[in-house]
Amino acid sequence: MTTSLPTSARSASPLGLHRVLDPPGVLPQAAWRLDPSPAIAPDEVRVRVDRLNLDAASYRQLRETYAGDADKIRAAVLEIIATRGKMQNPVTGSGGMLTGTVEEVGPGSPLGLAPGQRIATLVSLTLTPLLITDALRRWDGQSEQIPCEGHAILFARSIAAVLPDDLPVPLSLAVMDVCGAPALTSRVVKEGNIAVIIGAAGKSGSLSAAAARRAGASTIIGVVPAEAEAALLREAGAGLVDEIVIADARDPIGLAEKIEKAGGPADVTVVCVDAAGCEGGAILSTKQGGTVIFFSMATSFSAAALGAEGLAADVTMLVGNGYVPGHAEFALDLLRTMPAVRALFERRVES
Amino acid sequence: MTTSLPTSARSASPLGLHRVLDPPGVLPQAAWRLDPSPAIAPDEVRVRVDRLNLDAASYRQLRETYAGDADKIRAAVLEIIATRGKMQNPVTGSGGMLTGTVEEVGPGSPLGLAPGQRIATLVSLTLTPLLITDALRRWDGQSEQIPCEGHAILFARSIAAVLPDDLPVPLSLAVMDVCGAPALTSRVVKEGNIAVIIGAAGKSGSLSAAAARRAGASTIIGVVPAEAEAALLREAGAGLVDEIVIADARDPIGLAEKIEKAGGPADVTVVCVDAAGCEGGAILSTKQGGTVIFFSMATSFSAAALGAEGLAADVTMLVGNGYVPGHAEFALDLLRTMPAVRALFERRVES
Numbered sequence: 001m002t003t004s005l006p007t008s009a010r011s012a013s014p015l016g017l018h019r020v021l022d023p024p025g026v027l028p029q030a031a032w033r034l035d036p037s038p039a040i041a042p043d044e045v046r047v048r049v050d051r052l053n054l055d056a057a058s059y060r061q062l063r064e065t066y067a068g069d070a071d072k073i074r075a076a077v078l079e080i081i082a083t084r085g086k087m088q089n090p091v092t093g094s095g096g097m098l099t100g101t102v103e104e105v106g107p108g109s110p111l112g113l114a115p116g117q118r119i120a121t122l123v124s125l126t127l128t129p130l131l132i133t134d135a136l137r138r139w140d141g142q143s144e145q146i147p148c149e150g151h152a153i154l155f156a157r158s159i160a161a162v163l164p165d166d167l168p169v170p171l172s173l174a175v176m177d178v179c180g181a182p183a184l185t186s187r188v189v190k191e192g193n194i195a196v197i198i199g200a201a202g203k204s205g206s207l208s209a210a211a212a213r214r215a216g217a218s219t220i221i222g223v224v225p226a227e228a229e230a231a232l233l234r235e236a237g238a239g240l241v242d243e244i245v246i247a248d249a250r251d252p253i254g255l256a257e258k259i260e261k262a263g264g265p266a267d268v269t270v271v272c273v274d275a276a277g278c279e280g281g282a283i284l285s286t287k288q289g290g291t292v293i294f295f296s297m298a299t300s301f302s303a304a305a306l307g308a309e310g311l312a313a314d315v316t317m318l319v320g321n322g323y324v325p326g327h328a329e330f331a332l333d334l335l336r337t338m339p340a341v342r343a344l345f346e347r348r349v350e351s
Numbered sequence: 352m353t354t355s356l357p358t359s360a361r362s363a364s365p366l367g368l369h370r371v372l373d374p375p376g377v378l379p380q381a382a383w384r385l386d387p388s389p390a391i392a393p394d395e396v397r398v399r400v401d402r403l404n405l406d407a408a409s410y411r412q413l414r415e416t417y418a419g420d421a422d423k424i425r426a427a428v429l430e431i432i433a434t435r436g437k438m439q440n441p442v443t444g445s446g447g448m449l450t451g452t453v454e455e456v457g458p459g460s461p462l463g464l465a466p467g468q469r470i471a472t473l474v475s476l477t478l479t480p481l482l483i484t485d486a487l488r489r490w491d492g493q494s495e496q497i498p499c500e501g502h503a504i505l506f507a508r509s510i511a512a513v514l515p516d517d518l519p520v521p522l523s524l525a526v527m528d529v530c531g532a533p534a535l536t537s538r539v540v541k542e543g544n545i546a547v548i549i550g551a552a553g554k555s556g557s558l559s560a561a562a563a564r565r566a567g568a569s570t571i572i573g574v575v576p577a578e579a580e581a582a583l584l585r586e587a588g589a590g591l592v593d594e595i596v597i598a599d600a601r602d603p604i605g606l607a608e609k610i611e612k613a614g615g616p617a618d619v620t621v622v623c624v625d626a627a628g629c630e631g632g633a634i635l636s637t638k639q640g641g642t643v644i645f646f647s648m649a650t651s652f653s654a655a656a657l658g659a660e661g662l663a664a665d666v667t668m669l670v671g672n673g674y675v676p677g678h679a680e681f682a683l684d685l686l687r688t689m690p691a692v693r694a695l696f697e698r699r700v701e702s
Binding site for chain 1: 366368376377378380473474475477478508509510531602603604605631645648650651652653655656657659660661662663664665666667668669670671672673674675676
């Protein structure tokens with residue numbers, strides 16, 4: 001790779017390896033510095049950026065480090081992007097996502113985008129080449145939402161979704177943020193299955209319940225931690241879940257007993273709560289031969305593996321993959337067609 | 352639960368909840384203290400124990416704490432077992448397994464055992480009620496293998512395997528220790544698949560390669576970290592793998608390029624090395640629509656989930672469950688019938 005050539009003349013990699021400047025040979029996410037030059041390779045797309053949405057952990061770290069001083073926070077984010085060619089907080093390692101308008105599409109891009117479309121990226125900012133041109137001057141530093149001007153580059157294997165016209169942007173973004181969960185749930189749940197959704201009143205949980213319903217589940221048991229969440233589920237309206245169980249998902253025996261009384265154990269259990277220690281309860285609430293899908297980032301790999309072994313549980317355990325082709329469209333369709341999902345989302349999103 | 356009743360008169364739980372003394376209501380593995388009384392419930396089995404095999408991490412902690420002093424190590428292990436009713440190192444949280452002879456089988460036990468059979472437990476000592484009667488006096492404290500006398504209790508959902516007559520005990524134990532990996536590999540690999548085994552010269556790796564072969568894989572690519580391991584694989588004999596790739600599995604791009612040259616990417620990739628940071632390489636070495644099975648306890652859940660998303664990789668990712676019905680018999684059969692597997696195991700086990 002010769003960095004003196006314009007980007008467009010280099011051999012492009014679908015993963016964006018040709019944009020990695022330092023250290024050479026690593027994936028863009030692992031790179032210290034990317035090349036955000038505007039000239040695109042034949043399979044790339046350039047996006048005119050209008051908003052960055054920083055990852056919550058990243059924004060919290062910046063705000064705490066600079067004691068909420070807006071100028072210092074703004075300067076720090078600008079410095080990161082200028083130095084690294086991407087928005088990846090060096091302390092937290094995390095990024096976020098962006099919205100913008102498609103500006104130029106290479107003839108070899110497989111993403112199916114067209115100039116003028118308003119999109120959101122569904123891959124992390126940690127691997128997206130980015131260049132800011134307005135010094136972030138419209139950002140007050142008081143929220144993780146950054147109005148801005150500049151451009152970003154999408155690779156052949158980047159993921160982006162067109163923002164629909166019929167939904168408020170914050171609502172669409174909230175759906176897209178968790179859209180892997182319903183897509184994978186839909187693949188796994190079969191007609192007539194009993195499904196348990198742990199965290200059913202949350203964003204990924206309510207969409208997963210809707211996906212299980214759509215896939216033909218005969219009984220959907222929604223687990224929530226407290227009466228307030230149960231009330232949310234009930235108010236959202238009929239049809240999302242058949243049974244509501246209030247339980248501490250970290251207590252395996254308590255959870256499994258309540259699930260059994262509510263019509264379980266499950267053919268498929270979907271874990272959508274970000275609490276640590278839910279592995280045993282999920283496993284114990286699932287039939288022999290059933291499947292547990294872990295969507296919580298608080299999942300411990302070893303707790304799941306050793307837990308199933310210790311319980312002699314013949315269950316298939318899936319790592320929730322945030323990417324399933326068509327996931328954003330599928331999740332938006334669930335929101336549009338199932339009023340209970342939309343009601344839950346609207347309560348959780350300030351739109 | 353009334354602890355003054357004899358165990359046999361209590362209502363037995365298949366998970367052993369009736370043996371939990373403190374704190375009440377938790378699973379035996381999470382309990383501080385179990386009841387190791389010899390009287391069995393109708394679905395339990397009592398085993399005359401002849402050997403404990405401490406988990407490596409537990410033994411290392413004990414040896415280091417007591418600076419290798421045999422009397423102190425022995426006293427510490429005895430104290431743990433007497434206090435807790437099980438061998439669970441309070442510092443490491445880990446246990447190990449045991450061998451012994453079946454002494455009494457309750458009429459309702461589903462384990463299929465008969466008095467007089469020599470068995471090994473395949474569930475952890477951390478959840479197995481245990482009582483020692485010989486003060487461990489035959490143990491020199493110099494290894495994690497503890498010859499002893501006493502008894503242990505198996506629950507309805509415990510797992511035990513009969514030690515075969517035709518194989519040396521250390522060889523059988525080494526196979527049983529990793530027997531979940533080939534069993535799950537065998538379920539996932541389909542006729543004609545390309546399989547990549549990362550860590551193919553190791554115990555779980557060689558058995559997984561054998562299972563992939565048995566399941567009809569058309570090409571098996573074995574990944575090893577260095578020439579010495581490649582030589583082991585070659586010397587083991589024909590048929591275990593079709594291609595040998597020497598690569599650092601922590602380098603995603605390097606690994607994926609070598610896998611592609613060797614005939615990949617894979618339909619099924621099996622990760623059997625205990626190194627951290629292999630998630631990206633495994634994902635990138637697998638076809639869209641393929642499956643990655645993670646058997647390494649060094650697997651990071653979030654690295655797998657976010658890695659697949661960042662690579663827009665539509666791969667199914669499985670948490671390697673150590674329990675699959677019939678796993679021990681299946682793995683022992685692979686060892687018996689595939690000379691290459693046996694050769695690799697015999698080099699790794701002092702039998």
